[in-house]
Amino acid sequence: MPDSLVIKNLNASIGDRPILKDFSLTVPKGEVHAIMGPNGTGKSTLSKVLAGHPDYTVQSGEAFVDGEQIIGLEPDVIARAGLFLAFQYPSEIPGVTIANFIRAALVARQAKGAPFDAKAYYAELYAKMDALKMDRKFTSRFVNEGFSGGEKKRCEILQLMMLKPKYAVLDETDSGLDIDALRIVSEGVNAMRGPDAGFLVITHYQRLLDYIVPDRVHIMWDGRIVHSGGKELALELEEKGYDWVKKDLAKA
Amino acid sequence: MAEIDDNLAQREAIEVDRSKGDFKYEENYAFDAGVGLTPATIDYIAKVKGEEEWIREFRQKSLKIFQDQPMPTHWATADLENIKFEDIRYYLSKGQKPVRTWEEVPDDVKQTFERLGIPESERKFLAGVEAQFDSEAVYSRMKEELEKLGVIFCGPTEGLRDHPEIFRKWFGKVIPAGDNKFAALNSAVFSGGSFIYIPKGVKVAQPLQAYFRINAENFGQFERTLIIADEGSEVTYMEGCTAPKFETATLHSAVVELVALKGAKIQYITVQNWSANVFNLVTKRGVAEEDAEVRWIDCNIGSRLTMKYPGVVLRGKRARGEVLSIALANDGQHQDTGAKMIHAADDTTSNIIAKSISVGEGRSTYRGLVHIPKTLANCRNNTECDALLINEHSRTDTYPAISVRGRKNSVQHEASVSKVSAEQIFYMMQRGLSEGEAMSLAVNGFVNDLVKEFPMEYSVELKRLIELQMEGSVG
Numbered sequence: 001m002p003d004s005l006v007i008k009n010l011n012a013s014i015g016d017r018p019i020l021k022d023f024s025l026t027v028p029k030g031e032v033h034a035i036m037g038p039n040g041t042g043k044s045t046l047s048k049v050l051a052g053h054p055d056y057t058v059q060s061g062e063a064f065v066d067g068e069q070i071i072g073l074e075p076d077v078i079a080r081a082g083l084f085l086a087f088q089y090p091s092e093i094p095g096v097t098i099a100n101f102i103r104a105a106l107v108a109r110q111a112k113g114a115p116f117d118a119k120a121y122y123a124e125l126y127a128k129m130d131a132l133k134m135d136r137k138f139t140s141r142f143v144n145e146g147f148s149g150g151e152k153k154r155c156e157i158l159q160l161m162m163l164k165p166k167y168a169v170l171d172e173t174d175s176g177l178d179i180d181a182l183r184i185v186s187e188g189v190n191a192m193r194g195p196d197a198g199f200l201v202i203t204h205y206q207r208l209l210d211y212i213v214p215d216r217v218h219i220m221w222d223g224r225i226v227h228s229g230g231k232e233l234a235l236e237l238e239e240k241g242y243d244w245v246k247k248d249l250a251k252a
Numbered sequence: 253m254a255e256i257d258d259n260l261a262q263r264e265a266i267e268v269d270r271s272k273g274d275f276k277y278e279e280n281y282a283f284d285a286g287v288g289l290t291p292a293t294i295d296y297i298a299k300v301k302g303e304e305e306w307i308r309e310f311r312q313k314s315l316k317i318f319q320d321q322p323m324p325t326h327w328a329t330a331d332l333e334n335i336k337f338e339d340i341r342y343y344l345s346k347g348q349k350p351v352r353t354w355e356e357v358p359d360d361v362k363q364t365f366e367r368l369g370i371p372e373s374e375r376k377f378l379a380g381v382e383a384q385f386d387s388e389a390v391y392s393r394m395k396e397e398l399e400k401l402g403v404i405f406c407g408p409t410e411g412l413r414d415h416p417e418i419f420r421k422w423f424g425k426v427i428p429a430g431d432n433k434f435a436a437l438n439s440a441v442f443s444g445g446s447f448i449y450i451p452k453g454v455k456v457a458q459p460l461q462a463y464f465r466i467n468a469e470n471f472g473q474f475e476r477t478l479i480i481a482d483e484g485s486e487v488t489y490m491e492g493c494t495a496p497k498f499e500t501a502t503l504h505s506a507v508v509e510l511v512a513l514k515g516a517k518i519q520y521i522t523v524q525n526w527s528a529n530v531f532n533l534v535t536k537r538g539v540a541e542e543d544a545e546v547r548w549i550d551c552n553i554g555s556r557l558t559m560k561y562p563g564v565v566l567r568g569k570r571a572r573g574e575v576l577s578i579a580l581a582n583d584g585q586h587q588d589t590g591a592k593m594i595h596a597a598d599d600t601t602s603n604i605i606a607k608s609i610s611v612g613e614g615r616s617t618y619r620g621l622v623h624i625p626k627t628l629a630n631c632r633n634n635t636e637c638d639a640l641l642i643n644e645h646s647r648t649d650t651y652p653a654i655s656v657r658g659r660k661n662s663v664q665h666e667a668s669v670s671k672v673s674a675e676q677i678f679y680m681m682q683r684g685l686s687e688g689e690a691m692s693l694a695v696n697g698f699v700n701d702l703v704k705e706f707p708m709e710y711s712v713e714l715k716r717l718i719e720l721q722m723e724g725s726v727g
């Protein structure tokens with residue numbers, strides 16, 4: 001499928017421990033899909049395997065960004081192919097300012113030697129920071145160094161908005177955000193929704209999905225999707241908890 | 253702040269502009285002292301240079317010291333044993349650089365020139381293809397300007413011959429021949445380098461560039477530099493350039509002496525990028541009199557082994573000394589660098605910031621010495637040494653020797669070792685940076701606060717150089 005993020009029968013492990021078990025999912029462009037699931041079920045693993053993290057071994061399966069197979073590619077190649085990951089635990093990069101970091105990421109997407117329009121860049125950066133209610137002082141802070149949990153998440157969304165990927169995986173972006181920040185960050189994501197972008201939102205809580213209303217909700221259990229539905233599935237899950245999923249599974 | 257980032261953006265746009273020079277093919281009126289080192293070699297050098305008897309004697313005495321002193325392998329590295337002193341040519345004058353064709357220059361060296369944006373006309377010289385780079389024109393224009401100010405800017409032979417009243421007094425006094433084995437070697441066979449005198453109160457606005465001067469003469473393996481800044485004067489001197497020097501000569505041993513008289517300021521900047529076969533063993537020291545300031549900015553990249561510990565003797569009250577250094581050791585390289593601060597008067601202050609980066613199997617060592625005797629009061633030293641390891645095979649060692657006596661003096665010492673983790677690299681690559689770009693960003697981040705202190709064109713060159721090194725280190 002040319003206009004989708006397609007994951008097909010993915011089996012991946014860390015060491016000799018299998019985590020993703022025949023995982024399949026398709027996110028068409030223009031849609032927002034949510035993944036919910038208990039701790040340790042493999043949600044972050046899925047995001048890292050897609051992004052090409054070297055610690056994980058893929059035994060079998062494929063993943064496509066608009067028809068381009070990405071499994072086995074280098075992380076930077078996957079990123080430039082259009083997949084963005086907002087990390088659950090973003091890394092700190094001492095000495096590198098946010099402004100220079102995002103700039104380097106944008107330059108990496110340009111043709112070699114092409115001129116960089118610094119003025120337009122700063123205008124856009126400031127506009128996006130204003131939208132996220134981030135103090136402009138942050139441009140000269142070092143990437144994630146000494147940031148509060150919420151500031152880190154906001155910084156991830158700032159990068160997302162600046163890099164404009166085809167598909168973004170948001171791994172628990174809501175954790176660590178206060179109520180106001182949750183709304184602001186969600187508005188940022190909503191502003192990016194449209195026919196040219198697809199989102200895979202990993203979360204534990206309905207409250208994020210109140211703001212970023214998903215087209216589909218999937219429940220992940222033990223390395224694969226076991227249930228899919230509309231946005232009401234998240235509400236159902238919140239009401240009944242995972243025990244319900246477990247019983248359901250036992251029945252099957 | 254935002255302004256800082258804009259500044260950085262502007263910086264990146266600035267291209268390094270080195271005036272171009274034409275090449276000329278030198279007639280073969282060469283002098284060559286042959287291989288090996290004996291008293292006859294020394295006599296030969298002194299004779300060719302037409303030096304006075306006292307210089308010849310100074311050279312001979314130094315040779316004796318060199319031969320008598322043991323290799324400093326007891327505290328430094330055993331790799332020094334691998335230098336074959338008997339195979340070295342100690343004196344080659346004009347026209348005697350080993351000649352090779354452009355085709356023989358390795359591709360990676362050519363690519364590096366390309367990437368660094370070295371002007372076409374200079375590439376052949378730097379690659380050792382051209383015998384002589386004639387930058388005479390640039391140099392004499394610069395010299396004319398300086399002469400109006402009364403500044404003397406020449407080589408050691410000229411300096412000692414034409415201005416003995418100025419230079420003889422300090423020559424070999426800041427760093428005596430007996431200081432260490434390699435200072436002795438340099439004292440015996442020195443050739444090329446810069447002798448500079450800045451008259452009282454003269455503040456030289458433009459940095460003096462060794463680049464043109466030394467090229468106009470010949471690239472010295474055994475350069476000798478002496479800078480005297482008279483009372484209240486100021487000067488910045490820049491040595492080296494970021495192009496890799498592709499040479500067959502494997503031993504470089506320079507001596508640099510700085511004298512900042514009352515209230516004078518000297519800033520000495522070095523950015524060197526040696527090829528991986530070079531032993532770079534250099535002695536650098538400055539004397540700062542009352543209210544004077546000596547500042548060393550020293551960036552060492554490449555070489556097989558670099559041993560260099562710039563120092564300042566704080567001889568007058570309120571004198572200040574500073575060493576800012578960056579060393580990058582790639583696979584198979586050892587950067588053994590550091591700083592020495594000798595406090596010898598009250599109210600003197602010194603500051604050392606040393607950053608080292610070890611990549612692959614690279615090894616960096618910091619050796620510091622801070623000495624404040626108990627008879628002094630109100631002396632302060634701040635030492636900060638930070639090491640960055642790029643992967644688990646690289647290595648760093650820190651040997652700070654701080655002898656501070658007396659209750660009225662203060663010293664502050666901080667050291668850190670950090671690593672670029674696989675998670676950090678993955679994070680940056682997830683944003684679209686290649687592994688090499690990610691590593692050079694991390695390294696540039698590590699040296700960032702120090703590089704801000706450098707003159708702009710040097711910081712741009714250094715950044716580019718780090719990028720090249722990191723790209724090259726990715727398998």
Ligand SMILES: Nc1ncnc2c1ncn2[C@@H]1O[C@H](COP(=O)(O)OP(=O)(O)OP(=O)(O)O)[C@@H](O)[C@H]1O
Nearest residue numbers: 014019037038039040041042043044045046055088
């Ligand atoms: N690098 C690793 N080393 C060892 N085990 C790992 C590693 N990464 C993940 N795991 C294990 O794999 C399983 C899945 O982890 P993952 O982080 O994908 O879960 P998750 O669904 O994101 O959980 P949470 O909701 O808590 O974020 C967990 O049991 C975890 O301990």
Ligand SMILES: [Mg+2]
Nearest residue numbers: 043044045088
């Ligand atoms: Mg997780």
